Amino acid sequence: MFTVRFIRHAESAANAGAATSDPASIPLTPRGHDQAREVGNRFSAAPDLIVCSPFLRVQQTAAPTCARFTAAPVETWAVQEFTYLAPARCAHTTAEQRRPWVAQYWDAADPLAVDGPGAESFAAFMWRVSAALDRLAELPLASVALFGHGQFMQAVRWSITSRPLVIDTDAMRAFHTFDLAHPIANCAHFTAVHDGGIWSLS
Numbered sequence: 001m002f003t004v005r006f007i008r009h010a011e012s013a014a015n016a017g018a019a020t021s022d023p024a025s026i027p028l029t030p031r032g033h034d035q036a037r038e039v040g041n042r043f044s045a046a047p048d049l050i051v052c053s054p055f056l057r058v059q060q061t062a063a064p065t066c067a068r069f070t071a072a073p074v075e076t077w078a079v080q081e082f083t084y085l086a087p088a089r090c091a092h093t094t095a096e097q098r099r100p101w102v103a104q105y106w107d108a109a110d111p112l113a114v115d116g117p118g119a120e121s122f123a124a125f126m127w128r129v130s131a132a133l134d135r136l137a138e139l140p141l142a143s144v145a146l147f148g149h150g151q152f153m154q155a156v157r158w159s160i161t162s163r164p165l166v167i168d169t170d171a172m173r174a175f176h177t178f179d180l181a182h183p184i185a186n187c188a189h190f191t192a193v194h195d196g197g198i199w200s201l202s
Contacts, residue, residue, distance in 0.1 A: 086116025
């Protein structure tokens with residue numbers, strides 16, 4: 001039995017309402033750094049592998065855990081957050097200011113739409129989620145700690161529980177409904193289990 005603990009990053013500047021530009025370089029707040037240290041203390045044993053998103057807020061969240069378990073290898077995978085709005089047009093905006101664009105994107109529910117340079121389609125995002133689960137399932141390990149992001153983790157949970165056959169408009173709307181109904185707080189986690197055949201949530 002193989003287990004993966006998925007952990008959302010700690011409070012970031014964007015979460016706290018600050019204006020941001022580059023999704024990859026948003027840092028943690030001082031409160032977020034305190035939360036990250038608490039996460040590192042939650043582990044009762046070292047994971048066999050620590051996987052991180054390349055985004056700064058995740059790297060900073062994982063740092064105390066990596067420092068505690070220095071023997072555990074650390075790898076950076078393409079498990080970054082779903083960036084569906086083009087970063088250039090979102091430069092120096094807050095989450096509140098982006099809210100109308102967010103609503104417009106999800107209302108359109110076009111899984112192939114790409115908002116602009118640096119943005120990702122929903123279909124490509126879900127392919128990335130599937131690829132990460134496939135890669136995890138092939139690891140000859142007992143446990144992994146994966147530090148990631150809210151919507152990526154939601155997509156993992158939704159994929160495991162809903163098992164969509166196609167990523168179309170209906171699937172995109174179903175995911176968005178799931179995402180809104182089951183929010184993941186900063187530093188919250190869940191465990192997924194692979195039994196050699198399928199994934200399930202523990």
